[in-house]
Amino acid sequence: MVPQWIIEKKRDGGQISEADIRELIDLYAKGEIPDYQMSAFLMAVYFKGMTFDEVTALTDAMMRSGDVLDFSSYGCLTADKHSTGGVGDKLSIPLAPLVAAVGVVVPMISGRGLGITGGTLDKLESIPGYNTQLTTEQFSEVLAKVGCSIIGQTARLAPADKKLYALRDVTGTVPSIPLISASIMSKKLAEGAAGLVLDVKCGRGAFMKNRDDARTLAKTMQAIGRGMGRNVVALLTNMDSPLGEKIGNTLEIEESIDVLKGKGPADICELTMALAVEMVLLAKLAETPEEARAKLEIALKSGAALNKFRDMVIAHGGDPRVIDDYSLMPQAPVKLDVCAAAAGYVETIDADAIGRMVLLLGGGRRQVTDSINYGVGVSNLIKLGAEVKPGDRLMTIHAASEPEANALIASACDAVKLSSTPISAPTLIYERI
Ligand code: URA
Numbered sequence: 001m002v003p004q005w006i007i008e009k010k011r012d013g014g015q016i017s018e019a020d021i022r023e024l025i026d027l028y029a030k031g032e033i034p035d036y037q038m039s040a041f042l043m044a045v046y047f048k049g050m051t052f053d054e055v056t057a058l059t060d061a062m063m064r065s066g067d068v069l070d071f072s073s074y075g076c077l078t079a080d081k082h083s084t085g086g087v088g089d090k091l092s093i094p095l096a097p098l099v100a101a102v103g104v105v106v107p108m109i110s111g112r113g114l115g116i117t118g119g120t121l122d123k124l125e126s127i128p129g130y131n132t133q134l135t136t137e138q139f140s141e142v143l144a145k146v147g148c149s150i151i152g153q154t155a156r157l158a159p160a161d162k163k164l165y166a167l168r169d170v171t172g173t174v175p176s177i178p179l180i181s182a183s184i185m186s187k188k189l190a191e192g193a194a195g196l197v198l199d200v201k202c203g204r205g206a207f208m209k210n211r212d213d214a215r216t217l218a219k220t221m222q223a224i225g226r227g228m229g230r231n232v233v234a235l236l237t238n239m240d241s242p243l244g245e246k247i248g249n250t251l252e253i254e255e256s257i258d259v260l261k262g263k264g265p266a267d268i269c270e271l272t273m274a275l276a277v278e279m280v281l282l283a284k285l286a287e288t289p290e291e292a293r294a295k296l297e298i299a300l301k302s303g304a305a306l307n308k309f310r311d312m313v314i315a316h317g318g319d320p321r322v323i324d325d326y327s328l329m330p331q332a333p334v335k336l337d338v339c340a341a342a343a344g345y346v347e348t349i350d351a352d353a354i355g356r357m358v359l360l361l362g363g364g365r366r367q368v369t370d371s372i373n374y375g376v377g378v379s380n381l382i383k384l385g386a387e388v389k390p391g392d393r394l395m396t397i398h399a400a401s402e403p404e405a406n407a408l409i410a411s412a413c414d415a416v417k418l419s420s421t422p423i424s425a426p427t428l429i430y431e432r433i
Contacts, residue, residue: 001027003037010044018057025061029160035167042164042173050178052223058178059224062186065160067136069192071107071143076231078105079195079279082188084180084217085117087205087355088242088381091272092120092150093256094264097308099276100147101299104283107143108150109157109191113364113372117205117355118252121152122364126250126329126374130318142315148308149315158186175207181220188225195231195282197275198222202430203240205351211236211430218433233278234433237271238426241349241384244268248363248377248398250329257323260306265383267428274429330374332361332398336405337380340388344418347384353415354378357408361399373400382416385423 001023006016016024024041027033050058071078079099083089096106110120110132121132132152134142142149153162161183168174168183188196198221201207202214218234225232244265246255258264259272277292286292299305310320322328358364362373380396382388394416399405 003033003041007037007040007044010041010048013048015051016054018053021054021057022061025058025065025160029065029163038164038167039171039173042168042171042179045178046173046176052220055178055181055220056224056227058182059185059189060228062158062160062164062182063190066158066190067156068190069107069136069157071105071192071194074105074194076194077103077283077285078107078193079197079282080106080108080188080191080193081197081199081275081279082184083199084184084201084207086201086239086243087117087351088244088247088252089117089201089239090120090123090244090252090256091199091268091275093123093253094259094268094272094305094309095275095279096148096150097260097312098272098296098299098305099279099283101304101308102280102295103147103285104279105143106148106279107139107191107193108148109153109187110150111153118247118249118358118364120150122372122374123249123252123256124150124316124318126253127313127318127322128328130313130316132316134316142312146308146311146315148312150312153187158190161186177213177217177220180207180217181224185221185224189228189230193230195279196225196233197278197282198232198234199271199275200234200236201239202236203238203351205242205355206239215431215433222433231282233282235274235278236430236433238428238430239351240426242351242354242381243271245381245383246377246379247354247358247381248361248379249372249374250326250331251377251379251398253322253329254326257306257309257326260300260309262300270428332373332375332377332400334399334402334405336397336399336402336409337393338395338397338409338412340390340392340394340416340418341413342418343389344387344420345423346382346386346388346416347419347423348417349381349384350415350417353411354381357397357411357415360408361397361404376400378412385425387422388418
C-alpha cells in the first residue's frame, strides 16, 4: 500500500475500496503508518465524507483491530445504550441497574470526559474504590453475577479507535459524521450486545448542533449496526441545556442515585425511563412500551433497581455506603450561590458554557494526563421556564477555593438567559428512529 495514493484519492472525492480501508487501519494500528499521513487522510474524510460502504468497511476494520466480545449465550437479553455525549448526561449510571433489575443484561463500556462533556467513568470513580478497569474476564464475571457492569475501554477493545480518536481530538477532525459513526459503532459492535439504543444528542452542548446532522448520524449508525446483525434504535434528544440540576463528577453520582431512589429531576427521570423502555423492548422482555414501563416502574418503586446499583458498586470494589451517605464521596470545600440580577423566565441555559465552567473548576481535563477534582461542579441549576426574581438562586458553584468560585460568577450569570415573557418547557425527545 502507498498511503499517499489513498489520501489523494479521498482528497479528490474518490471512493476507497474495502481492502484499502482495511489495510490502512491495520497498518495504522500496528504503527506502520505515521500520524501525519493518517491525519491527512482524516482531514480528507472530514471534507469529502464517505459512502455508506466506506463507513461500514471502516467500522468493521476498527472493530476487528482488537477483541470482539461474544455474549451470544445470553440470546437477545443483552442490550446497551450509547450517548453521543452531553453536559450533565449521567443517564448510563441509573439506566444500567434499572434495566438489569428487570432482567436485561447490560455490558456497558463507557468513556472518560471529552472536552466539555463529562465521562461516565470519571463519575463512577468518584465512588471510593470503584474499579472501572476490569479485564474482559472480570467483566464477564460481574455480568453473570449482577446483570450489569460499566467499565472503561480495555486496550484490547477497538484499539484502532483509541489511537484514531486521540489523533482526531488534536487535528480538528472530531465532528465528522462518518468518523463519529465508525468510532462509536466499532466499540459498540466489539462489545457484543445484541441490542443497542443510541441517544443522539443535538444542540448547543452536543457535537451535532442541528437536528438534520443528528438524524443523519443516527441513521448512519443504525444502518451500520443493522448491517452487522444488531438491533439498533435511536432517540434524538435535546442538548441545548444541561441535563438535571447537578453537573460534576460526585454531584452527578448523587443525582443518579436520587433517580434510583425515585426522587431525581424530571428531565433525567423521563429520559432514563424512555431509554430503559427501548432496552427492555430490544431484549424482548416486554411486548409493548406500556408493559416495559410498568415493569421498570415496579423495579424503581420496589428498590430492586437501587439494589442492582449497590450490587454493581460492590462487584467493582466500590464503597456501597455512598448510597446512603453522599459525603463519603469527594466534596468541594467552597459552595457559592449565584443569584439573578433581574426578574424574568429562564429562556436558555447554555450547556456549552456550563460544561466549560465545570472544566475550569477542575471537573474535566485540559490535557489527557490531567487529574480530575471529583468534588467540584455546579448544583441547584435552575430549570428552563422557571420564573425568577432578583436575588433568586440560579445555581451553586462547588469549587476548590473562593477565588476559583468567584472567577466564574460572571460566566454563570451569562449562561442563564432570561425572557420577559413566560417560556414553555422544552421538548426533551425530538424523535425516535
Ligand atoms: N464518541 C466517540 O466514541 N467517538 C466519537 O467520534 C465521538 C463521540
